[in-house]
Amino acid sequence: MIPRPEPQLIARLQGFGTTIFSEMTALAIAHDAVNLGQGFPDEDPPAAMVEAAAQAMRAGHNQYAPGPGVPALRQAVADHQKRFHGLDHDPDTEVTVTFGATEAMAASLLALCEVGDEVIVLEPTYDAYTAIITLAGAVEVRVPLRPPHFTLDLDALAAAITPRTRAMVLNTPHNPTGTVLLPDELDTIAALCVENDVIALTDEVYEHLVYDGRHVPLATRPGMRERTVTISSAGKTFSCTGWKTGWACAAPPLTRALRTTKQFLSFAGGTPLQHAVAVGLGAEDAVYDGVRERHRRRRDLVVDRLLAADLPVHRPAGGYFVTLDVAALGHDDGETFCRWAPEALGVAAVPVSAFVRDPGPVRTLVRLAICKPDAVLEEGLDRLLRAREHRP
Numbered sequence: 592m593i594p595r596p597e598p599q600l601i602a603r604l605q606g607f608g609t610t611i612f613s614e615m616t617a618l619a620i621a622h623d624a625v626n627l628g629q630g631f632p633d634e635d636p637p638a639a640m641v642e643a644a645a646q647a648m649r650a651g652h653n654q655y656a657p658g659p660g661v662p663a664l665r666q667a668v669a670d671h672q673k674r675f676h677g678l679d680h681d682p683d684t685e686v687t688v689t690f691g692a693t694e695a696m697a698a699s700l701l702a703l704c705e706v707g708d709e710v711i712v713l714e715p716t717y718d719a720y721t722a723i724i725t726l727a728g729a730v731e732v733r734v735p736l737r738p739p740h741f742t743l744d745l746d747a748l749a750a751a752i753t754p755r756t757r758a759m760v761l762n763t764p765h766n767p768t769g770t771v772l773l774p775d776e777l778d779t780i781a782a783l784c785v786e787n788d789v790i791a792l793t794d795e796v797y798e799h800l801v802y803d804g805r806h807v808p809l810a811t812r813p814g815m816r817e818r819t820v821t822i823s824s825a826g827k828t829f830s831c832t833g834w835k836t837g838w839a840c841a842a843p844p845l846t847r848a849l850r851t852t853k854q855f856l857s858f859a860g861g862t863p864l865q866h867a868v869a870v871g872l873g874a875e876d877a878v879y880d881g882v883r884e885r886h887r888r889r890r891d892l893v894v895d896r897l898l899a900a901d902l903p904v905h906r907p908a909g910g911y912f913v914t915l916d917v918a919a920l921g922h923d924d925g926e927t928f929c930r931w932a933p934e935a936l937g938v939a940a941v942p943v944s945a946f947v948r949d950p951g952p953v954r955t956l957v958r959l960a961i962c963k964p965d966a967v968l969e970e971g972l973d974r975l976l977r978a979r980e981h982r983p
Contacts, residue, residue: 603725610718611945615929619939625971628929628939630766630911632962636831636871637878643870647863656859659850660688660838667869668838675798676808678816684843687850688865690857691835692796692824697723698853699792699820699839700758704729708757713743715946715953717766717794729757738914738953739905741768745779752783758790761809764797767946767958768914769907774807781812790845791819796837799828799879801909802887810840817842820849825868827911827962828882834864886911889961889968896972911962914943918955920978925957926950928978935981938974 600607615628635641652661659665665682672678680686689695696719704710706728712720714733724731734748761780763772772780784791791809798806810819824837839849890906893913897904903916922928925942933939940957944950959975961968 603728604722607722607725611941615933615939615941618930618933622933622937624933624937624939625967625974626939627959627961627963627968627971627975628941630827630960630962631832632830633964633967634830636829636834636867637874639874640829640831640867640871644863644867647866652862652866654862656688656862656865658854658859659683660686660859661862661865661869664688664836664838664865664869664872667872668840671872672821672840676811678808678810678821678840680840681843685840685846687839687841687846687853688859689837689839689853690860691826692794692822692837693719693723694835694853694856695820695822695824695837695839695849696720696760696792696794697726698849698856699822699841699845700724700727700729700760702848702852703790703845704757707755709753709755711748711751711756711759711789713760713762713765714948715765715767715943717762717946720760720762730755732756733948735947735952736765736768736770738956739903741765741770741905741914743770743772743776745776748780749783752787752789756787756789758792759784760792760794762794763809764801764806764907764909766797766910767912767941767943768905769910769912771801771804771806771908772809773804777807777809777812781809781815784818785814789818791815793819793821795821795823796827797910798823799882800886800911801883802890803908806909818845820845825871828879829868829871830962831864831868834861834868836861836864836868886962889963889965892965893959893961893968893972896969900976911960913959913961914956915940915959916955917957917978920975922978923955925953925955929957932975932978936974936977938971940975 612629619626665686669682704727820841826832905914943953943956
């Protein structure tokens with residue numbers, strides 16, 4: 592479906608309508624469907640974080656935060672990076688708090704890209720990257736992760752680099768495929784960035800949701816500490832997506848650049864929530880382990896049940912999502928299926944075709960969110976499997 596032109600919208604944003612995630616959630620609400628589409632959890636943050644937010648409000652932390660973020664949170668982020676990844680960051684000059692990871696990515700790309708610069712992304716591509724690159728006047732260059740295993744073709748990545756390449760956006764664990772880039776892959780990527788003077792922007796919001804292998808930040812690889820903006824947030828780890836509290840860690844020159852644009856996007860906000868996230872980041876290892884194991888169990892619940900029903904499904908190495916091929920349910924188009932299923936089956940999903948330019952290779956694939964309680968997942972799967980008896 593081609594969006595109608597918006598006469599008041601600038602030319603380069605024509606075609607960017609309501610996100611597919613909002614569309615599918617709206618359909619889920621309209622039809623009281625189980626929402627396995629948009630990636631938000633059905634549970635609350637840890638009680639200690641909720642209480643910390645309340646205490647911060649009662650203590651009077653209700654006005655503007657400093658532009659770079661509340662000092663306690665910047666210190667907590669620096670401590671987190673050292674604790675889990677061995678990365679040393681100065682909280683004053685190398686850590687910036689943002690309104691979620693999306694603002695961190697926007698502030699970085701808007702600060703670092705001139706009009707006409709090329710930015711490499713992995714495809715399937717989270718739609719916010721495309722929109723931000725377009726706003727910056729840069730040119731998006733996509734390197735595909737090809738189904739069914741969604742592995743990165745490093746030769747294709749190398750071939751995509753040109754003299755106009757300014758930056759590379761890497762999302763690992765990857766949304767929507769769940770691919771986790773391995774250390775040897777990261778080493779090759781690092782060598783390409785260094786050789787070609789490319790800046791890396793890494794979206795690591797699922798860093799604590801790796802089920803097979805381990806999360807390795809690109810900034811830990813040789814030559815990358817000074818040329819990487821490492822982006823993450825509290826939303827996925829602590830089930831507080833509505834708090835929109837994220838951060839960017841980078842060497843001082845990159846930090847100064849992104850802070851320049853960030854101050855004119857939101858300046859600062861969410862002050863009591865920043866104090867609460869600082870508490871969350873300092874949680875015991877058992878809290879982080881519990882988050883990972885809970886979602887690993889959910890991944891296996893969904894994948895194993897779909898496999899038992901003889902459905903082709905990709906078992907992700909990390910993240911919030913499982914990819915299913917609905918051709919085995921008798922449907923030849925994932926987008927049509929996703930628009931039909933909320934009313935017909937009472938379950939919502941997201942078509943993987945929404946993340947690509949050429950839908951051909953992924954036309955029948957849909958993304959299912961696994962960040963839900965077991966009972967919700969079981970009910971959603973029950974409804975999904977009815978598709979064999981109900982066709983559009």
